[in-house]
Amino acid sequence: MKQPGMLEMPVLGLLKGQEMHGYELRKQLSGMLGPFWQVSWGSLYPTLRRLAKAEAVEKVVEPKPKPARRTTKRAVAKAEKTTFEMSPGRRKTVYRITPYGEELFTSMLEETAAAVDAEHFTLKLAFFRYLQPDTRLALLERRRAYLQEKLAQFKTNLRDYRERIDSYTLSLQNHSMAATQSDIEWIDELIREERSVQGGATPTQA
Amino acid sequence: MKQPGMLEMPVLGLLKGQEMHGYELRKQLSGMLGPFWQVSWGSLYPTLRRLAKAEAVEKVVEPKPKPARRTTKRAVAKAEKTTFEMSPGRRKTVYRITPYGEELFTSMLEETAAAVDAEHFTLKLAFFRYLQPDTRLALLERRRAYLQEKLAQFKTNLRDYRERIDSYTLSLQNHSMAATQSDIEWIDELIREERSVQGGATPTQA
DNA sequence: GCGTGATATATCGTTTCGATATATCGAAGC
DNA sequence: GCTTCGATATATCGAAACGATATATCACGC
Numbered sequence: 147m148k149q150p151g152m153l154e155m156p157v158l159g160l161l162k163g164q165e166m167h168g169y170e171l172r173k174q175l176s177g178m179l180g181p182f183w184q185v186s187w188g189s190l191y192p193t194l195r196r197l198a199k200a201e202a203v204e205k206v207v208e209p210k211p212k213p214a215r216r217t218t219k220r221a222v223a224k225a226e227k228t229t230f231e232m233s234p235g236r237r238k239t240v241y242r243i244t245p246y247g248e249e250l251f252t253s254m255l256e257e258t259a260a261a262v263d264a265e266h267f268t269l270k271l272a273f274f275r276y277l278q279p280d281t282r283l284a285l286l287e288r289r290r291a292y293l294q295e296k297l298a299q300f301k302t303n304l305r306d307y308r309e310r311i312d313s314y315t316l317s318l319q320n321h322s323m324a325a326t327q328s329d330i331e332w333i334d335e336l337i338r339e340e341r342s343v344q345g346g347a348t349p350t351q352a
Numbered sequence: 353m354k355q356p357g358m359l360e361m362p363v364l365g366l367l368k369g370q371e372m373h374g375y376e377l378r379k380q381l382s383g384m385l386g387p388f389w390q391v392s393w394g395s396l397y398p399t400l401r402r403l404a405k406a407e408a409v410e411k412v413v414e415p416k417p418k419p420a421r422r423t424t425k426r427a428v429a430k431a432e433k434t435t436f437e438m439s440p441g442r443r444k445t446v447y448r449i450t451p452y453g454e455e456l457f458t459s460m461l462e463e464t465a466a467a468v469d470a471e472h473f474t475l476k477l478a479f480f481r482y483l484q485p486d487t488r489l490a491l492l493e494r495r496r497a498y499l500q501e502k503l504a505q506f507k508t509n510l511r512d513y514r515e516r517i518d519s520y521t522l523s524l525q526n527h528s529m530a531a532t533q534s535d536i537e538w539i540d541e542l543i544r545e546e547r548s549v550q551g552g553a554t555p556t557q558a
Numbered sequence: 559g560c561g562t563g564a565t566a567t568a569t570c571g572t573t574t575c576g577a578t579a580t581a582t583c584g585a586a587g588c
Numbered sequence: 589g590c591t592t593c594g595a596t597a598t599a600t601c602g603a604a605a606c607g608a609t610a611t612a613t614c615a616c617g618c
Contacts, residue, residue, distance in 0.1 A: 151604075169566050177513045178521050180528045181505035182470075189605050191568060196604095239567070264388075274520040299387035307383045314480040314542075315384050321538045322386045325531060332527045336520075357573075375597050395574050397599060402573095445598070565614075573606070583596075588589100 152265065153185065153193040158202060158251035159273045161243040165206060168194060168239065178272050194241060202247035206240040252276070258285050262292040283340050290333045297326050358471065359391065359399040364408060364457035365479045367449040371412055374400060374445065384478050400447060408453035412446040458482070464491050468498040489546050496539045503532050 160166060160174050168190055175185050197203045243251070255273055258281065267289050274282055300323045308316070366372060366380050374396055381391050403409045449457070461479055464487065473495050480488055506529045514522070 153605085167566075168568090177509060178517060180525050181502050181509060182528070186606055186608095187568070188570085188607070192604075238565095268524065271524055272521050275518050296387050303383060303387060311384060312481050315478050317538075317542065318474065318477055319386050321535075322388070325534065328531065328534065329527075332523075336523065359574090373597075374599090392575055392577095393597095393599075394576070394601080398573080401599095444596095560618085562616085563614105564616100566612080568610085570609080571607100573604105575602100575604070578601080579599085581597080584594095586591105586593085588591085 152269065153189060154197060154202075155251065155254040156269050156272065157190075157193055157197065158243055158247050159255070159276070161203060161241055162248060162251060162276075165240050165242040167241065171241075179268060183268075197247065198241070200246075200250075201244055202250050203241045203243055206242050256281060258288060262288055279340065279343070283337065286333055286337050286340060290330060290337070293326055293330045293333065297323065297330070300326070358475065359395060360403060360408075361457065361460040362475050362478065363396075363399055363403065364449055364453050365461070365482070367409060367447055368454060368457060368482075371446050371448040373447065377447075385474060389474075403453065404447070406452075406456075407450055408456050409447045409449055412448050462487060464494060468494055485546065485549070489543065492539055492543050492546060496536060496543070499532055499536045499539065503529065503536070506532065 156175060157171060160171055166174070168187075171194075172185050172187075172190060176183060194203065198205065255270060255276060267285070270277075270285060274285075277285070300319065304316075304319060311319075362381060363377060366377055372380070374393075377400075378391050378393075378396055382389060400409065404411065461476060461482060473491070476483075476491060480491075483491070506525065510522075510525060517525075
């Protein structure tokens with residue numbers, strides 16, 4: 147994944163559920179979105195730092211995981227150095243979302259505008275339960291329109307280039323088109339379910 | 353797309369076919385890989401600069417597209433400033449691959465190692481015609497193994513998380529799994545075709 | 559005690575991103 | 589002829605994401 151500021155939203159969304167440390171956040175992200183979606187450390191920790199600086203999250207000081215009976219002088223000396231902040235190692239820096247962070251998360255999730263490409267959409271889908279039904283529908287329909295447009299572009303493209311591309315590239319494009327078509331059908335199913343739920347209570351959650 | 357130095361290979365591959373300028377390269381890239389694959393300028397031009405610095409490509413001085421009868425003093429002054437290099441505007445900086453660039457391209461394309469993720473694989477597929485049949489097969493089988501592994505991870509993941517994820521996320525994962533399965537079937541087809549072309553002609557090495 | 563692998567935090571340099579600036583050309587419209 | 593406009597074309601900027609890597613702790617099996 148690659149867009150600027152893409153991680154902020156899902157990180158806040160997860161922390162909305164419960165406070166967590168970095169390692170756990172990464173695991174949850176993969177658990178939610180599947181094994182293809184791997185967040186790199188070089189991406190996650192700077193994001194947490196940015197969020198902390200913006201006061202959207204705050205660090206929670208964890209109680210020492212082990213009293214660690216310190217008997218030797220070396221251990222005492224080491225402990226003294228470690229006592230307040232700093233020093234790497236097993237520290238479990240836990241992050242908690244702030245009220246401002248909750249606001250930020252909601253506004254990020256709601257702006258349906260250009261959240262149309264695969265990754266943005268996928269990310270938002272994972273937090274659909276926090277959205278109003280009509281916003282959900284709007285998002286789904288926008289995504290559908292986007293995919294349909296891409297499908298049309300595939301066709302135009304193939305019409306113009308077919309003779310100039312080799313069999314491997316042709317096979318690739320055909321497969322990509324089929325995948326896009328399959329995506330559309332999946333979205334259609336989601337739209338259908340969404341509509342059938344509208345008019346009753348709030349959608350299922352589990 | 354996102355890996356470091358991912359653009360180098362396809363750019364060289366296209367220039368191997370014929371010399372081109374930046375704008376054309378971008379169009380060709382989209383034409384080959386489909387409308388989802390959009391290369392940004394901020395990515396393409398630095399890549400060309402890197403390749404030029406490494407002497408893998410060279411700039412070809414284009415004949416002035418218009419002689420532009422320079423009559424006024426102002427025009428002459430401007431021409432003087434423009435004569436050699438520099439000044440923006442319609443210049444059509446054409447790039448040509450060097451012998452070293454050809455070597456580089458081949459070695460980049462051949463190293464089957466970690467070229468297993470979607471984008472790397474897709475990119476290589478578009479230049480499969482430059483590879484030996486056995487290298488092609490190796491690449492296809494590696495990609496297949498990778499997808500199969502991801503499929504297994506999906507299943508493990510769902511077994512462990514199913515109760516904790518909501519209906520939208522579940523639907524997403526199911527769709528992603530189906531897409532992965534479809535990818536595998538496509539790869540299988542490519543493998544089958546590859547093998548049938550190889551026939552019994554080439555005995556599998558020694 | 560000793561190694562190994564999972565947990566955990568963090569940064570480094572490079573690359574990619576979207577946005578934007580600048581300029582030229584051809585065709586359309588006046 | 590003049591001007592506007594959209595396509596062509598090159599280029600850079602700051603922010604963000606990348607893979608790789610360093611460091612450290614803990615749980616375990618041996």
